[in-house]
Amino acid sequence: MKTIAKKKSSGSLFETGKTIVYAILIALVVRTVAFEPFNIPSGSMIPTLLVGDYLFVSKFSYGYSRYSLPFGLPLFSGRIGEFHKPERGDVVVFWNPLAQPAPADFIKRIVGLPGDKVQMIHGQLFINGQMVPRRQIEDYIYQEGGQVVPMKEYIESLPRGQDEPPLEHPIIKTGDNGPLDDTPVYEVPPDHYFMMGDNRDNSEDSRVMSVVGFVPSENIVGKAQFLFFSTNGSAAWWQVWEWPFAIRYWRLFNGVH
Numbered sequence: 001m002k003t004i005a006k007k008k009s010s011g012s013l014f015e016t017g018k019t020i021v022y023a024i025l026i027a028l029v030v031r032t033v034a035f036e037p038f039n040i041p042s043g044s045m046i047p048t049l050l051v052g053d054y055l056f057v058s059k060f061s062y063g064y065s066r067y068s069l070p071f072g073l074p075l076f077s078g079r080i081g082e083f084h085k086p087e088r089g090d091v092v093v094f095w096n097p098l099a100q101p102a103p104a105d106f107i108k109r110i111v112g113l114p115g116d117k118v119q120m121i122h123g124q125l126f127i128n129g130q131m132v133p134r135r136q137i138e139d140y141i142y143q144e145g146g147q148v149v150p151m152k153e154y155i156e157s158l159p160r161g162q163d164e165p166p167l168e169h170p171i172i173k174t175g176d177n178g179p180l181d182d183t184p185v186y187e188v189p190p191d192h193y194f195m196m197g198d199n200r201d202n203s204e205d206s207r208v209m210s211v212v213g214f215v216p217s218e219n220i221v222g223k224a225q226f227l228f229f230s231t232n233g234s235a236a237w238w239q240v241w242e243w244p245f246a247i248r249y250w251r252l253f254n255g256v257h
Contacts, residue, residue, distance in 0.1 A: 035056040035057065035058055035059065035225070036056070036057050036059060036221070036222065037054060037055070037056055037057075037228070038054070038055055038056075038057055038093055038105065038107065038224075039052070039053065039054045039055075040052065040053040040054075040055070040107065043142075043202060044108070044197035044198075044199050044202060044203035044204070044205070045091070045107060045108070045109070045197050045198050045199060045203075046140075046142065046172060046198065046199040046202075047140055047153065047170050047172055047198065047199075048091065048109075048169060048170060048198045048256065049107065049198075049224075049256070050230065050248070050251070051233065052230055052231045052232055052233050053227050053229075053230045053251065054227065054228055054229035054230065055224055055225070055226060055228065055256060056224075056225050056226060056228055057092075057093045057221060057222040057223060057224050057225065058222050058223050058225050059221070059222045060081070060222075061084075061222055061223035062079065062082055062084070062085065062086055062217075062220060062222065062223065063079045063080055063081035063082030063083065064079065064080050064081055065078065065079045065080075065217075065218045065219070065220065065221075066218065067094075067095040067218070067219055067220075067221050068221060068222070072095060077218065078217075078218055079217060079218060085217075086110055086113075086193060086217075086220060086223070087110070087113075087160060087161070088110055088111060088112070088113055088127075088158050088159065088160060088167070089109065089111075089158045089160060089167035090109070090110045090223055091107065091108070091109050091110075091223070091224040091256050091257075092107070092108070092109075092110060092193075092195075092220050092221070092222065092223055092224065093105050093106070093107045093220075093221040093222055093223075093224060094106055094107075094108070094195070094215050094219045094220045094221055095219045095221060096211075096212055096215075096219070097219075098210065098211055098213065099212075100211070105221060106195070106212065107224060108195035108196060108197050108203070108205050108206075108212075109169070109195065109196055109197070109198060110193050110194070110195060111125065111127065111158065111194055111195070111196045112127065112186065112188045112194025112195075112206070113188065113193065113194075114188055114189065114190050114191055114192060114193070115187075115188060115190070116128055116187075116188045116194065117129065117185050117186070117187050117188075118185070118186045118188065118194045118206075119183055119184065119185045119186065120180060120181050120182060120183040120207065121182060122176050122177070122181060122182060123173060123175065123176025123177065123178070123200075124176070125156070125196075127158075127159065130159070132156060132157065132158060132159070133156070133157045133166075134154040134155065134156045134157070134171070135154060135155050136152060136153070136154050137153050137154065137155060137170075138153060139151065139152060139153060140152070140153040140172045142172065149174070151172045151173060151174055152172065152173050152174070152175075153170055153171070153172050154170070154171050154172075154173070155168050155169070155170055156168070156169060156170070167257075169198065169257060170198060171198045171199075171200050172198065172199055172200065172201075173200050173201050174201045175201070178201045180200070180201070180203075180207045180208070181201075183207055186206065186207070186214075189214055191216060191217045192214040192215060192216055192217065193206075193214070193215045193217065193220070194206045194214060194215075195212060195215055224256040225255065225256060226253060226254060226255045226256060227251050227252060227253065227254050227256070228252070228253065229247075229252065230247065230248040230251040230252060231243075231246045231247055231248065232246050232248060233246065234246045
């Protein structure tokens with residue numbers, strides 16, 4: 001009887017271990033070829049994305065590169081399965097080897113396509129010599145480090161394809177005379193993209209060549225699709241009783257535009 005019990009116990013442990021291995025493999029496959037979760041640690045994409053947002057990024061939107069793989073394994077170069085290319089206005093996650101103190105994933109909005117000329121003049125975005133329209137709406141109340149700062153919020157209209165309407169999305173600014181509000185003309189190289197944060201005066205993006213610069217197509221991980229969770233950070237992981245009050249319920253399952 002003891003021998004039979006031991007055999008059953010060993011078989012049960014083996015089956016449990018096998019199930020765990022299968023689950024891990026399935027999760028890795030889904031994460032590699034379909035969707036990968038990311039969280040937002042900084043305010044560079046406010047008001048589109050807030051600190052504490054959790055979102056899914058689709059890996060298949062632009063095909064796959066080495067950075068679609070776990071740990072960025074260098075199994076191939078370029079992109080494969082690229083059915084369509086990133087468009088101006090897309091919010092994307094990309095691998096930034098220039099990030100300090102160590103390389104990291106960044107999330108920004110594409111404003112410049114290969115061959116575009118991008119420039120900021122007195123806080124206004126210009127693409128290929130044309131000013132990108134923006135209209136001011138109500139002030140945005142920005143909170144950082146315990147301080148509340150009213151900022152100007154605009155709806156910016158990024159030009160898209162020839163037969164497509166402009167993409168309207170919000171941006172915020174403190175003013176139009178910041179260090180990144182007047183720049184030289186950036187000519188985007190072939191197979192590269194120019195990224196900017198929607199929090200225009202608080203974003204290290206392609207305007208800062210030493211930190212981001214032009215982003216190669218190969219470095220794009222995927223397209224931000226929708227939020228699946230959001231917390232304001234007021235509850236620590238162990239304060240279970242505070243979790244319901246920390247969740248931003250109105251942001252759950254919203255698409256990223």
